[in-house]
Amino acid sequence: MSVAVSPAARARSAAEQHVWEILAAVPDPEIPVLSIVDLGIVRHVTMSDGEMRVGLTPTYSGCPATEVIRASVRAALDAAGFGHAVLEEVLSPPWSSDWLSEAGRRKLRAFGIAPPEQAVAHPRQLWGAASVTCPRCGSRAGELLSEFGSTPCKAHYRCRDCREPFDYFKCL
Amino acid sequence: MSALPAGAAPPEAHFRYVLRLADTSLILGQRLAAWIGHAPALEEDLGLANLALDLIGQARLLLTYAAELEGRGRDEDALAFLRDAPEFSNLALAELPNGDFGQTIVRQWLLDAWQLEMYEALAASSDPRLAAIAAKALKETRYHYRFSSGWLVRLGDGTAESHARVQRALDDLWRFTTEFFTPDEIDTHMHALGVAPALAPLAARWAQRVAADLAAATLRHPQTQPYPWHGKRGVHTEHLGHLLSEMQHLPRSYPGVQW
Numbered sequence: 504m505s506v507a508v509s510p511a512a513r514a515r516s517a518a519e520q521h522v523w524e525i526l527a528a529v530p531d532p533e534i535p536v537l538s539i540v541d542l543g544i545v546r547h548v549t550m551s552d553g554e555m556r557v558g559l560t561p562t563y564s565g566c567p568a569t570e571v572i573r574a575s576v577r578a579a580l581d582a583a584g585f586g587h588a589v590l591e592e593v594l595s596p597p598w599s600s601d602w603l604s605e606a607g608r609r610k611l612r613a614f615g616i617a618p619p620e621q622a623v624a625h626p627r628q629l630w631g632a633a634s635v636t637c638p639r640c641g642s643r644a645g646e647l648l649s650e651f652g653s654t655p656c657k658a659h660y661r662c663r664d665c666r667e668p669f670d671y672f673k674c675l
Numbered sequence: 676m677s678a679l680p681a682g683a684a685p686p687e688a689h690f691r692y693v694l695r696l697a698d699t700s701l702i703l704g705q706r707l708a709a710w711i712g713h714a715p716a717l718e719e720d721l722g723l724a725n726l727a728l729d730l731i732g733q734a735r736l737l738l739t740y741a742a743e744l745e746g747r748g749r750d751e752d753a754l755a756f757l758r759d760a761p762e763f764s765n766l767a768l769a770e771l772p773n774g775d776f777g778q779t780i781v782r783q784w785l786l787d788a789w790q791l792e793m794y795e796a797l798a799a800s801s802d803p804r805l806a807a808i809a810a811k812a813l814k815e816t817r818y819h820y821r822f823s824s825g826w827l828v829r830l831g832d833g834t835a836e837s838h839a840r841v842q843r844a845l846d847d848l849w850r851f852t853t854e855f856f857t858p859d860e861i862d863t864h865m866h867a868l869g870v871a872p873a874l875a876p877l878a879a880r881w882a883q884r885v886a887a888d889l890a891a892a893t894l895r896h897p898q899t900q901p902y903p904w905h906g907k908r909g910v911h912t913e914h915l916g917h918l919l920s921e922m923q924h925l926p927r928s929y930p931g932v933q934w
Contacts, residue, residue: 561811563815564729564732564735564736565727565732594811597810649722651725651822655725
């Protein structure tokens with residue numbers, strides 16, 4: 504089983520590694536091809552003094568999936584014997600679409616959703632990607648239809664070449 | 676308030692400051708949610724619903740924090756659903772009716788531009804919790820502003836009818852912007868503690884942004900004499916009570932009801 508790279512740089516203990524693997528199997532409720540680890544919303548998994556702490560960050564403040572994700576994480580940890588793990592909400596630094604893993608980007612594309620164009624580091628990116636690659640035909644001729652789509656994290660695009668509409672995972 | 680020791684944030688002022696930010700987001704989010712199923716096109720329906728969702732999400736983070744600062748056992752729900760109009764401290768502009776799509780866009784654009792300045796400044800607040808919420812909300816607000824300013828230009832520089840309607844909305848709503856950057860003792864006190872920004876530089880940047888957008892939208896800068904509303908001090912228009920009666924109906928009628 505391959506586990507996406509976590510933000511934590513330090514070496515993981517066996518228990519921590521186990522929890523990362525459990526979390527890598529928890530799907531995002533709205534984009535189920537992505538795990539919550541792919542999405543970059545698991546901020547830390549730390550075991551100290553016998554206490555397991557898991558930090559989760561919301562994508563958008565109002566994302567209704569946040570509570571579902573929390574409940575799914577709780578259930579997955581319970582089932583694996585980590586019922587006492589403490590779930591923490593991490594607000595700072597705020598979630599960025601740059602935290603989407605490479606595996607996550609590949610999975611999104613295969614699912615028909617264009618992954619965010621790198622990288623948010625340049626603020627212009629927030630003001631609309633100059634061109635978005637169509638996840639169906641690979642053309643760079645994606646054009647914006649609507650800033651907002653079916654979930655808070657997506658915008659609605661269409662391909663000028665193959666004429667198919669598609670979702671674009673926004674840069675944030 | 677002045678009797679408190681220097682350097683210590685009076686919990687009451689801190690609570691009220693965070694509550695004001697929360698209330699503006701909550702009330703504006705509630706207003707926008709009423710567009711769901713009624714917007715001129717599906718894209719705009721989704722857009723306004725997304726804005727509403729972000730704003731209510733921001734309000735939840737801020738209300739939860741305000742409730743902790745208050746420390747009297749109230750939670751976000753108690754603050755949202757069990758207060759009456761004079762206890763709400765949102766900017767009065769947020770509570771005004773949706774009107775037509777043009778009026779909703781003008782209201783949104785004025786408040787988005789205000790939130791951009793506020794959140795950008797608050798991201799550097801000495802209060803780390805508030806700074807974290809602001810940094811998160813700022814990213815969302817940039818999208819909101821892009822949506823509302825884009826529509827302002829399209830409607831203003833659109834047909835004679837759309838131009839006339841947004842100009843009228845602008846002239847009507849302009850007077851409610853006076854309280855955006857008029858500091859009162861809570862703003863001043865929280866600024867002295869490094870929690871809140873000084874409002875004068877923000878006002879200048881806001882005015883500059885607004886003037887540039889109006890020029891792009893071929894709209895006339897309003898000449899109406901601004902007059903002070905004090906929504907943030909609990910002095911509201913008659914519209915807020917009606918909004919609350921709808922928003923609070925369920926938890927008021929069935930106390931303690933759970934979803």
